Amino acid sequence: MSLDLALFTGINILLAWSVYLILLTGTLSFANGAFMALGAYVSGVLTAKFGIGYMPAMAMAAAASAVIGVLTGYPALRTRGIYLILVTLAITFFVQTAIENTKFVGGVQGMGGMMGTSFEIVYGSVIVVGALIWLLSRSPLQRVLDAVREDEHVAGAIGINVVYVRLALFGIGAALAAYAGGLYAHHMFFVAPDHFTIIVSVFIVLYVIMGGVNNMWGSVVGAVILTVLPEAIRFIGEWRQGVFGLLIVILLLFRRDGILPFRSVTARSGRKADA
Amino acid sequence: MSEPVLAVEALHVAYGPIKAVRGCTLRLDAGETVAVVGANGAGKTTLLRALSNLLPHESGSVRYLGAPTERAGPHELARRGLFHIPEGRGTLGRLEVRENLRIAYDVRPADRSFEAALERVFERFPRLRERHDQLAGTLSGGEQQMLALARALINPPRVLLVDEPSLGLAPALVEEAFAVLGEFHAEGIAILLVEQNVYSALRLAQRGYVLRQGEIVMEGPSAKLLADAEMLKHYLG
Numbered sequence: 352m353s354l355d356l357a358l359f360t361g362i363n364i365l366l367a368w369s370v371y372l373i374l375l376t377g378t379l380s381f382a383n384g385a386f387m388a389l390g391a392y393v394s395g396v397l398t399a400k401f402g403i404g405y406m407p408a409m410a411m412a413a414a415a416s417a418v419i420g421v422l423t424g425y426p427a428l429r430t431r432g433i434y435l436i437l438v439t440l441a442i443t444f445f446v447q448t449a450i451e452n453t454k455f456v457g458g459v460q461g462m463g464g465m466m467g468t469s470f471e472i473v474y475g476s477v478i479v480v481g482a483l484i485w486l487l488s489r490s491p492l493q494r495v496l497d498a499v500r501e502d503e504h505v506a507g508a509i510g511i512n513v514v515y516v517r518l519a520l521f522g523i524g525a526a527l528a529a530y531a532g533g534l535y536a537h538h539m540f541f542v543a544p545d546h547f548t549i550i551v552s553v554f555i556v557l558y559v560i561m562g563g564v565n566n567m568w569g570s571v572v573g574a575v576i577l578t579v580l581p582e583a584i585r586f587i588g589e590w591r592q593g594v595f596g597l598l599i600v601i602l603l604l605f606r607r608d609g610i611l612p613f614r615s616v617t618a619r620s621g622r623k624a625d626a
Numbered sequence: 627m628s629e630p631v632l633a634v635e636a637l638h639v640a641y642g643p644i645k646a647v648r649g650c651t652l653r654l655d656a657g658e659t660v661a662v663v664g665a666n667g668a669g670k671t672t673l674l675r676a677l678s679n680l681l682p683h684e685s686g687s688v689r690y691l692g693a694p695t696e697r698a699g700p701h702e703l704a705r706r707g708l709f710h711i712p713e714g715r716g717t718l719g720r721l722e723v724r725e726n727l728r729i730a731y732d733v734r735p736a737d738r739s740f741e742a743a744l745e746r747v748f749e750r751f752p753r754l755r756e757r758h759d760q761l762a763g764t765l766s767g768g769e770q771q772m773l774a775l776a777r778a779l780i781n782p783p784r785v786l787l788v789d790e791p792s793l794g795l796a797p798a799l800v801e802e803a804f805a806v807l808g809e810f811h812a813e814g815i816a817i818l819l820v821e822q823n824v825y826s827a828l829r830l831a832q833r834g835y836v837l838r839q840g841e842i843v844m845e846g847p848s849a850k851l852l853a854d855a856e857m858l859k860h861y862l863g
């Protein structure tokens with residue numbers, strides 16, 4: 352596997368986790384491509400135009416995206432089901448259009464001047480984020496998230512602030528997607544609005560659904576397979592997209608809960624921990 | 627006269643153009659069990675949901691422990707001891723029995739440890755001890771109702787709002803559910819019980835309200851309501 356592909360895989364794992372985190376509260380977000388774009392542009396502009404260091408720029412990009420995530424999430428998360436999905440799609444369309452029409456960041460031409468990234472930075476990030484999500488899955492907070500995902504009315508009735516929990520995870524997911532977007536921008540040295548079309552948002556969701564939504568490892572498996580597979584079947588040429596699509600359909604027909612369907616044992620009652 | 631724990635004044639609740647609760651005034655005193663009975667569609671569930679702020683009020687006032695509740699979210703009321711057991715039990719089916727209890731404990735911790743609280747619950751509900759590591763969704767209807775009641779017991783609330791605990795249960799299980807409510811009453815928890823099972827509910831409660839098309843049409847001590855069988859029949863259809 353080339354370094355290039357390895358880096359994309361790592362970035363995609365982070366993106367998959369950004370959707371996974373939001374999905375923990377039952378919200379399927381098609382806005383993460385937009386948050387990724389925000390992160391790419393904010394960190395790109397800060398480093399290329401303002402000379403701010405790499406990591407501070409990344410942190411500021413993540414923070415900005417979290418703020419925008421919470422601001423858009425507050426009205427969006429009042430809707431449910433299919434409407435919420437449409438609202439998150441709309442966020443993706445809006446951000447892409449906004450970037451296309453902003454001269455300062457090059458509009459449709461895109462912008463360059465980023466600093467590059469490295470294997471250590473990308474996979475260091477994957478390990479740190481993975482460790483945090485793993486800790487979350489073993490903490491009491493995981494049960495609160497489970498309750499919100501399972502039934503928001505019941506969760507509210509037993510004393511959980513459902514709106515707050517949903518919003519917090521939406522903001523965290525938006526920040527993580529932005530961080531991954533920052534890595535992407537630096538790795539590419541150049542970004543343009545058409546790097547962040549709706550297809551990107553759809554693919555990130557697909558990593559999670561295909562890998563399995565019930566545990567954090569499903570996102571990893573989904574991201575790795577869907578990143579590496581298109582390269583691996585490059586030899587079939589023109590039909591690549593079609594075969595790829597067919598594989599996804601077959602997989603979802605036979606394994607609806609994804610490749611790794613189990614619910615993390617660690618996330619359960621904590622029986623092992625306190626027995 | 628002391629302030630009731632729950633005082634409802636001219637409450638109106640609507641789903642869009644449909645007025646489900648029309649000017650209900652009722653009270654629940656400390657330690658009292660009160661039944662709200664009525665036919666299907668009378669507005670009982672709507673009333674209960676509005677009391678715990680799961681539904682917005684159109685007008686009227688609700689006071690809990692003397693303070694208006696209108697600005698509190700459902701979760702805040704639950705933490706302040708106004709606990710709602712929704713219709714259909716509302717157990718979290720994809721979580722284990724023990725996890726269901728753990729969440730309730732984590733959100734509203736009691737003075738005692740979780741282990742101690744759990745032990746108390748399991749003493750009262752031995753079936754739940756046997757099934758503690760089973761997913762709640764795989765329990766029978768009766769067991770799920772017990773789990774819903776046990777979740778309240780893990781940290782006894784001030785006021786319990788119970789929506790149709792007898793729904794879909796076999797007669798023996800209905801009796802058991804009512805027996806548990808009787809124990810809660812003996813412990814001093816005030817209970818507002820909404821039921822279609824009029825006779826069981828009124829036998830348990832000290833007072834009752836009869837709800838018809840969103841309005842309270844009869845109220846009084848349970849014994850008096852039960853004695854007026856003709857009227858009761860008339861209103862319950």
